[in-house]
Amino acid sequence: MQVQLNGKTTLLSEHCITIADVLAESPWSGRRILVEINGEVVPREAYGRTSLSEGDQIEFVHFVGGG
Template identity: 55%
Template structure:
């Protein structure tokens, strides 16, 4: 499946069906992250239920501490 993640196109295996699957494959596990799917914010409580489709645009935003 082809997705655009943070502005970069990529091919993901067919088993990457949900937002939760994507986060587990891309090294985002355990990070405080906000997910935007096709312009809509996805709540953390529905990552496992939110299906990805061919050509979806996903933005992953994480917080960085510092001063």
């Protein structure tokens, strides 16, 4: 399936059907991420049940510490 991920056209593997599936992939695994699909923020508890569709615009925002 082809989507826009952080502004880049990306081809997801066939087993990536939910946000949780994509986040399990490197380089996203283990990071604290805010997810937005087609302009809507997705609550963390909905990642496993939020299905992705061809052409979705997905934004992953990860948090970086600093000081």
